[in-house]
Amino acid sequence: MRIRLARSVxxxxxxxxxxxxxxxxxxxxxxxxxPTVVVTTNILGDVVEAATDGLVRVQVIMPVGSEPHDFAPSxxxxxxxxxxxxxxxxxxxxxxxxxxxxxNVADSGTPVFAFADEVEIVDGDPHxxxxxxxxxxxxxxxxxxxxxxxxxxxxxxxxxxDTYRSExxxxxxxxxxxxxTIPEQQRILVTNHEVFGYYAxxxxxxxxxxxxxxxxxxxxxxxAGLEALADTIRAEEVQVIFxxxxxxxxxxxxxxxxxxxxxxxxxxxxxxxxxxxxxAETYLAxxxxxxxxxxxxxxx
Numbered sequence: 001m002r003i004r005l006a007r008s009v010x011x012x013x014x015x016x017x018x019x020x021x022x023x024x025x026x027x028x029x030x031x032x033x034x035p036t037v038v039v040t041t042n043i044l045g046d047v048v049e050a051a052t053d054g055l056v057r058v059q060v061i062m063p064v065g066s067e068p069h070d071f072a073p074s075x076x077x078x079x080x081x082x083x084x085x086x087x088x089x090x091x092x093x094x095x096x097x098x099x100x101x102x103x104n105v106a107d108s109g110t111p112v113f114a115f116a117d118e119v120e121i122v123d124g125d126p127h128x129x130x131x132x133x134x135x136x137x138x139x140x141x142x143x144x145x146x147x148x149x150x151x152x153x154x155x156x157x158x159x160x161x162d163t164y165r166s167e168x169x170x171x172x173x174x175x176x177x178x179x180x181t182i183p184e185q186q187r188i189l190v191t192n193h194e195v196f197g198y199y200a201x202x203x204x205x206x207x208x209x210x211x212x213x214x215x216x217x218x219x220x221x222x223x224a225g226l227e228a229l230a231d232t233i234r235a236e237e238v239q240v241i242f243x244x245x246x247x248x249x250x251x252x253x254x255x256x257x258x259x260x261x262x263x264x265x266x267x268x269x270x271x272x273x274x275x276x277x278x279x280a281e282t283y284l285a286x287x288x289x290x291x292x293x294x295x296x297x298x299x300x
Contacts, residue, residue, distance in 0.1 A: 032057060035149040038084035040095050040102075041068055042273045043129055044115060046283045048088055050167075051139060053160040055152060059084075061098075067246050068271050069216045072097040081105045085149050088142070091116030092126035096216065113145045122197065125215055127271070130199035132175075132287060136168045171284050172202075178295045179203045186298045188236055190229070192244045192252060193217050195270045199290075208232050211241065211252050226255055233259050240297040244270040245280075266297045 037056045039045040045060035052058070061077050062068055068090075073081065078101045081087050087105055089095060091114030095102065106112045118138040119128050128134040143161045147154050179187070187205045189196060193212035200207045209229045212221050232238075233255075241256055243249040245267050256263035268290045274280030279289040 033151065035085040035146075035151060036083070037086045037088060037146070037149075038081050039088040040098060041090050041271075042066075043271070043283055043286070044088060044090060046273060047129075047135055047139075047164075048142070050282070050284075051142070051161050051164040052146065052157065053163075055157055055160065056085075056146065056149070062272070064273050064275055065246060066272055067217060068094060069218055070097040071095070073101055078105075082108050082110050084110055086110075086145060087112045089114045090126055090129075092121050092124065092128075094126035096218070111145065111148075113142060115142070118142070122201075125194070125197050127195045127215070128198055129283070130196050130270075130287075131202040132168045132172050133202060134198065135283070136165055139165060167284060171287055174288065175203055175291045178291050179205075182295055182298045188238055188298075189242060189294075190233060190238050190240070191242045191268075192247055192249075192270075193219070195244070196242070196268075208236050208238070211255060217244075217247055221251055226251070226258075230255060230259050233263065238263065239300075240264045240266055242294070242297075243267045245274060246270065246272050264297065266293055268293055 035056045036059065037048055037052070038059045038061065039048050040061050042060050042062050042064055045058055048056075049058045059080060061073050061081065062071050081101060082105045087102070087110055089102055089112060093099075094116070102112065115138045116126055116128060118141040119134040121128065139161055143157060146152060146157055184204075189200055189205050189207045191207065191210045194207075194210050194215050196205075197207060199205070209232050211226070211229065212219050213225055233241075239262070241252045241263060243252050243265050249265050249267065252265050256265055269278070269280040269286045273282065273286055274289075280286035
């Protein structure tokens, strides 16, 4: 089943990510006098790009497919972060490999906007974007920070943000309609690591376990933990383990083989957008594709 959204996938944004991920120059020597906003993650980079719709120049630090928890920026990227008119971060400890650079950028006087500071974070979980309502909740505060930048058309910015909020509303309606097709007793998630907690809470799923029982992929699963998870999978009659496109599925596959009964591995886009043609080129598209994958897997 396809979930239809009001906004089409904007592949041009992906091209921008690819250039930015290689450490593109953000200087204004090219005659572009728009404010420069540097964003740490490609997911939030797309959100900023869509919500501003050309009013600012957006540079994304983490390229598509990167593992964000331990990503470390190059010297050139760190310089771009410091030279930005505004640095937008995820926050809540998500960019663990960039903490020192972000702190230095803030100390240098560059304005820093941490999205996580504007939403309700639960139990230290930084993966708030899996709930679109939390992206919506942070856009107001982001808009105020963007409006402070020189050369911004405040009215155009407000219109753009309102338009994107409408698209977020459409996304949530589409997800709710899709999830409603899954029998309630089958709305059970086993994930690679603890990344879909907000999604589960927002749309009515029960997360019964994770291969890596941690909010970070830097942690290591234990033999005892995997054995306990295997028991849970059998008890709950789970037929799918949801992996991640940015992580190896080797441990999940071994767990599935241990459990038996044809447990399937389905990879979701969790902490990075996907390449062009993946169906996850933008935040809206990523959330739509993930929901399609989850709905298909759990409805069979």
